[in-house]
Amino acid sequence: MTTAPLRVAVVGAGGIARGIHLPALAGMPGEVEIVAVVDVEGDRARDVAAEFAAPLAYTDVDAMLSATRPDLVVVATPPGAHKDATVAALRAGAWVWCEKPPTLSLADYDEIAAEEGANGPYASYVFQHRFGSAARRLRRHVEEGTLGAVRVAQCHTLWHRDDAYFEVPWRAKWATEGGGPTMGHGIHQMDLALSILGDWTEVTAMMGTLARRTETEDVSAAIVRLESGAMCVLTNSLLSPRETSQLRFDFDDATVEVEHLYGYDNSHWRWTPAPHVGDAEPAGWLPDADEASSHAAQLRVLVDAFRRGVRPPASGDDGRRSLEFIAGMYKSAIEGRPVRRDELTRDDPYYGAMHGGDPDAAARAFAKEPARV
Ligand SMILES: NC(=O)c1ccc[n+]([C@@H]2O[C@H](COP(=O)([O-])OP(=O)(O)OC[C@H]3O[C@@H](n4cnc5c(N)ncnc54)[C@H](O)[C@@H]3O)[C@@H](O)[C@H]2O)c1
Numbered sequence: 001m002t003t004a005p006l007r008v009a010v011v012g013a014g015g016i017a018r019g020i021h022l023p024a025l026a027g028m029p030g031e032v033e034i035v036a037v038v039d040v041e042g043d044r045a046r047d048v049a050a051e052f053a054a055p056l057a058y059t060d061v062d063a064m065l066s067a068t069r070p071d072l073v074v075v076a077t078p079p080g081a082h083k084d085a086t087v088a089a090l091r092a093g094a095w096v097w098c099e100k101p102p103t104l105s106l107a108d109y110d111e112i113a114a115e116e117g118a119n120g121p122y123a124s125y126v127f128q129h130r131f132g133s134a135a136r137r138l139r140r141h142v143e144e145g146t147l148g149a150v151r152v153a154q155c156h157t158l159w160h161r162d163d164a165y166f167e168v169p170w171r172a173k174w175a176t177e178g179g180g181p182t183m184g185h186g187i188h189q190m191d192l193a194l195s196i197l198g199d200w201t202e203v204t205a206m207m208g209t210l211a212r213r214t215e216t217e218d219v220s221a222a223i224v225r226l227e228s229g230a231m232c233v234l235t236n237s238l239l240s241p242r243e244t245s246q247l248r249f250d251f252d253d254a255t256v257e258v259e260h261l262y263g264y265d266n267s268h269w270r271w272t273p274a275p276h277v278g279d280a281e282p283a284g285w286l287p288d289a290d291e292a293s294s295h296a297a298q299l300r301v302l303v304d305a306f307r308r309g310v311r312p313p314a315s316g317d318d319g320r321r322s323l324e325f326i327a328g329m330y331k332s333a334i335e336g337r338p339v340r341r342d343e344l345t346r347d348d349p350y351y352g353a354m355h356g357g358d359p360d361a362a363a364r365a366f367a368k369e370p371a372r373v
Pocket residue numbers: 011012013014015016017038039040041044061076077078079081099100101126128184
């Protein structure tokens with residue numbers, strides 16, 4: 001097991017890289033070393049590299065890869081550029097930690113997965129809300145069966161984004177973000193929900209472009225049947241003035257809920273025992289440690305997996321689950337019917353593009369008075 005600091009390069013030096021990734025990396029001295037920053041805007045690459053004491057700045061990913069041979073590449077570009085940077089890094093032998101949404105389509109996701117080696121390098125994706133201590137503890141309860149079966153769930157991402165937010169050219173366009181709040185915002189909560197609930201079998205969704213001038217939806221809603229038989233309702237909205245992110249799981253023995261906005265710690269979670277269980281909160285429901293959901297929490301898990309040479313969480317099939325679910329949501333909303341998970345085969349139109357190959361059909365289905373394809 002290697003103990004030397006991981007040599008990390010960051011590709012894309014915009015909001016999330018500068019505000020979150022680079023501070024998280026800088027917060028792990030001895031564990032990681034920032035060796036380069038890449039951005040197509042040269043001045044930005046240089047300024048951000050200087051700010052975080054990275055010795056090298058590049059405008060080109062391939063030039064960076066051949067010159068610095070990093071262990072890990074953090075991809076924090078807009079979504080449309082995720083695939084090329086990730087494939088280039090894997091081919092250069094580096095592990096990847098790429099921002100959400102992983103890719104614009106399932107086809108792109110699988111193309112990347114085919115570049116991984118049997119024992120690495122691996123491509124993993126940023127789903128930081130899976131990694132707070134309370135969510136990790138809840139997954140263990142599910143594995144150990146201590147709460148009984150989960151029967152009913154809710155998953156809501158109710159956020160607010162005004163018109164100015166969509167002036168950033170890559171946002172809410174099929175070609176550059178791959179979708180609207182379902183792909184770009186609710187994906188976090190849905191990923192966390194599915195990490196607790198397991199695989200889905202059928203989804204019925206409705207989407208609308210109700211209030212923003214976006215190519216994609218600005219709100220989506222769905223009902224979902226899980227393999228376990230449980231049912232879940234969910235919404236993803238960018239039109240909700242009182243912003244909140246909510247998850248609720250009704251197990252046989254307790255209701256477990258979290259309400260937060262852009263991140264939680266243990267205090268955001270609530271446990272309500274079923275009447276037959278009694279009032280007492282079971283010891284050990286919440287972990288002793290209180291680690292907030294954050295990029296730093298996921299990064300620590302990723303660095304540990306790298307050192308042990310094992311596949312990290314949120315990679316491979318485990319990183320693909322929420323993207324596949326979202327493809328099912330788009331298909332259901334555009335075609336106006338329930339969609340089964342096993343429909344999303346390689347020859348399905350929604351495997352190749354979230355809009356199923358026909359953005360006009362999506363626009364018609366998402367209109368206030370929708371026409372179905
Ligand atoms: N996990 C989260 O909570 C979270 C939050 C916000 C954004 N994000 C994701 O992070 C990613 C970046 O978002 P952002 O808000 O920082 O965007 P941004 O527009 O602020 O920054 C993106 C940067 O990438 C650069 N860039 C574009 N194409 C490039 C390429 N081919 N090679 C190198 N650099 C390139 C741009 O010049 C820009 O500096 C997106 O995928 C977004 O969905 C995740």
